[in-house]
Amino acid sequence: MSTLPNKGEPITTTPSSPASKRRPILWVRNRWVLVGLVVAFAVLFPWLVDRPRFWIPNIGIRTLWLGTIAMSLVFLNKYVGLLSLAQVTFAGIAAYGVGYFSVTLGLPYLLSIPIGILIGTLAGFLVALIAVRTKAIYFLMITLAIGQVFFSYASQAIEVTGARRGLSPILREDYGFVDFRTLEVFYYAALLAVVLLYLLCHYLANTSFGFALQGIRDSPDRMAALGYRVNRYRVAAVTFAAFVASVGGMILVFDRSQVDPDVVSLGSTLDVLIAAVVGGVGSLGGVFLGAVVLALLDNFAQDFTERYQTLTGVIFIVVLLFAPAGLAGVGGQVTRAIRKRRDRAAPPPPEHQEPQAPVPAESAIQKGNQQ
Numbered sequence: 001m002s003t004l005p006n007k008g009e010p011i012t013t014t015p016s017s018p019a020s021k022r023r024p025i026l027w028v029r030n031r032w033v034l035v036g037l038v039v040a041f042a043v044l045f046p047w048l049v050d051r052p053r054f055w056i057p058n059i060g061i062r063t064l065w066l067g068t069i070a071m072s073l074v075f076l077n078k079y080v081g082l083l084s085l086a087q088v089t090f091a092g093i094a095a096y097g098v099g100y101f102s103v104t105l106g107l108p109y110l111l112s113i114p115i116g117i118l119i120g121t122l123a124g125f126l127v128a129l130i131a132v133r134t135k136a137i138y139f140l141m142i143t144l145a146i147g148q149v150f151f152s153y154a155s156q157a158i159e160v161t162g163a164r165r166g167l168s169p170i171l172r173e174d175y176g177f178v179d180f181r182t183l184e185v186f187y188y189a190a191l192l193a194v195v196l197l198y199l200l201c202h203y204l205a206n207t208s209f210g211f212a213l214q215g216i217r218d219s220p221d222r223m224a225a226l227g228y229r230v231n232r233y234r235v236a237a238v239t240f241a242a243f244v245a246s247v248g249g250m251i252l253v254f255d256r257s258q259v260d261p262d263v264v265s266l267g268s269t270l271d272v273l274i275a276a277v278v279g280g281v282g283s284l285g286g287v288f289l290g291a292v293v294l295a296l297l298d299n300f301a302q303d304f305t306e307r308y309q310t311l312t313g314v315i316f317i318v319v320l321l322f323a324p325a326g327l328a329g330v331g332g333q334v335t336r337a338i339r340k341r342r343d344r345a346a347p348p349p350p351e352h353q354e355p356q357a358p359v360p361a362e363s364a365i366q367k368g369n370q371q
Helices: 031-048 052-079 087-104 109-131 137-156 183-205 208-218 220-225 230-256 266-279 286-303 308-322 327-345 360-370
Strands: none
Touching: 031 052, 031 183, 052 087, 052 183, 052 208, 052 230, 052 266, 052 286, 087 109, 087 137, 087 230, 087 266, 109 137, 109 230, 137 266, 183 208, 183 230, 208 220, 208 230, 220 230, 266 286, 266 308, 266 327, 286 308, 286 327
């Protein structure tokens, strides 16, 4: 007779049990192995490409800041159940903060960078106070409207944002012990920041705060009945996502060496959304795969067709049709397909037949013959 394991004990299975036959292969079961391989490739990336001056800024660094902003979007969608289209706006506000305090007011970057991140995070907090009282399509539309309002402001406020001209130059500096003007140094600094943010998002998701967010995502009414302040948790989550997007805005502004209204335009918002969907809206790391695909299309699609935006749309539709979970979910789809094929090919287990009880009439005849 089998017994249930105590709380905290692992569930063990015998080699002949069905659960043991369904164990996924190593790289699927342990996602941290795959994450480590991806990080190792990212570290070696500048040394693997033939033209570092082209590949590092146009593919490597662009992937980092685009994926970081998309990761903030996925964090809200995965753990809170909110789809925000204002993440590009928060990144742009942080970038404008750096540009205004460094270019217009002349402050050093060591002061303007944390001020810009703080302003972008504060903008997320203020937007959350308004938007978290809604949900689903209404939350999405409010965040989109706020983004367009800021785009209009950035296009007209000459004294603050420089209007269409923007703010420039925003250049990387040499601090003696580290020279950010070197492309490889800036790339590795951005990569370190992205890895730390990724680990921070995973850590936060596995704390009591993260579990509360997931409970609010699944059943906000039940969590409210248990005494949780649902709106406060949502405000905190949106504020944290704005912080992540603001760090992405820092990488963006020093990559472009300027900030202008195109940074917060609707096209930039759609780029982040495409990167999140293609990579996988359920995977924090998958968004960087989507960012790589988008960066490659932006740089090489024109070599194959003049309608490169159409090609981007076709690839987006194909991913939605054949990989609804994004590129990060392809491994799971393949594993499930292998399991189904294996289950169909395996012979059915022998059925255990119980001995039939003698029929009462036959039993009476046998008893009579014996007598």
